[in-house]
Amino acid sequence: MKRILFVILSAMLLASCVVPETQKPAPVTPVKPxxxxxxxxxxxxxxxxxxxxxSINWDSIVQPLVDQMVNADGVETGKLLLVDSVKNNTNGxxxxxxxxxxxxxxxxxxxxxxxxxxxxxxxxxxxxxxxxEDSLGLRSKSIGLARYLNADYVLYSVVSNNxxxxxxxxxxxxxxxxxxxxxxxxxxx
Numbered sequence: 683m684k685r686i687l688f689v690i691l692s693a694m695l696l697a698s699c700v701v702p703e704t705q706k707p708a709p710v711t712p713v714k715p716x717x718x719x720x721x722x723x724x725x726x727x728x729x730x731x732x733x734x735x736x737s738i739n740w741d742s743i744v745q746p747l748v749d750q751m752v753n754a755d756g757v758e759t760g761k762l763l764l765v766d767s768v769k770n771n772t773n774g775x776x777x778x779x780x781x782x783x784x785x786x787x788x789x790x791x792x793x794x795x796x797x798x799x800x801x802x803x804x805x806x807x808x809x810x811x812x813x814x815e816d817s818l819g820l821r822s823k824s825i826g827l828a829r830y831l832n833a834d835y836v837l838y839s840v841v842s843n844n845x846x847x848x849x850x851x852x853x854x855x856x857x858x859x860x861x862x863x864x865x866x867x868x869x870x871x
Contacts, residue, residue, distance in 0.1 A: 738776070738777070738780075738781075738870060738871065739871070740780055740781045740783075740784035740785075741784050741787075741788060743784075743850055743868050743869070743870060743871070744781075744784050744785050744788050744850070744868070745788055746868065747850070747852050747866040747867075747868050748785070748788045748789055748792060750864070750866050751837075751852065751854050751864050751866060752789075752792050752794040752795075754854065754863060754864035755863075756856075756863045756864075757794070757835075757854065757863060757864065758834075759794050759795070760794075760795070760796065761795055761796070761834035761835055762795070762796045762798060762831075762832065762833045762834050762835070763789065763795035763796065763797055763798065763833060763834070763835045763836070763837060764797075764798045764803065764824070764827065764828040764831055764833040764835070764836045764837070764857075765782065765785055765786045765789065765797055765798070765837050766782075766824045766827070766828075766836055766837060766838050766839065767779070767782045768781040768782045768785070768839040768840070768841060768850075769839065769840045769841070770841050771840055771841060771842040771843070772841055772842060772843045772848055773843065776841055776870075778841070781839070781841070781850070782839075785837065785839060785852075786800075789837075795835065798831050798833055802831060803827070803831070806827055806830050806831050807827070809830070810826070810827065810830060812827070821838055821853075821855065821860070822860075824836050824838050824855075825855065825857055825860055828857045829857055833857055834856070834857055834858075835854055835855065835856060835857060835863075836854075836855050836857055837852060837853070837854055837855075838852070838853045838855060839851070839852045839853075841870055847869060848869070848870035849867050849868065849869060849870060850867065850868050850869075850870050851865070851866070851867045852865070852866050852867075852868075853865045
């Protein structure tokens with residue numbers, strides 16, 4: 683016990699010792715940063731052009747598919763339809779929002795279905811904890827959102843690469859059962 687007390691007192695004594703300062707610190711001289719000459723862009727150096735965004739006429743792609751869909755067997759008129767956002771399964775960039783808007787507009791002009799308004803879809807996504815950027819990706823999520831909105835049908839659409847050619851595949855599903863009532867495919871130019 684005496685040894686432990688002696689070690690503790692010795693440590694406290696050594697910790698309280700102050701060494702007198704014998705040297706003054708060297709004076710600090712400020713260092714000025716060197717200015718590097720900025721490279722000049724001469725006439726021989728070209729700035730690369732950004733990639734051109736290809737304009738796609740979604741209406742011409744969607745119109746024949748919607749015509750097939752509204753005439754499919756088992757489709758009842760006047761029912762509530764959720765147009766799910768188009769998914770991009772290609773390795774490039776596509777304006778899927780424009781594609782979704784084109785599908786919604788063409789279907790609305792047919793007067794076969796009542797389309798769920800975008801504001802209700804946005805509110806439902808927030809209520810279910812889905813971000814507005816979430817493209818839902820899975821058919822089960824699409825059907826769950828449609829059930830939340832009390833829709834009768836959901837239209838699921840995907841753009842994918844098929845041997846170097848981009849295709850838009852659309853599927854009309856019955857919300858109650860998840861059954862695919864109609865499926866169609868069109869080339870994306």
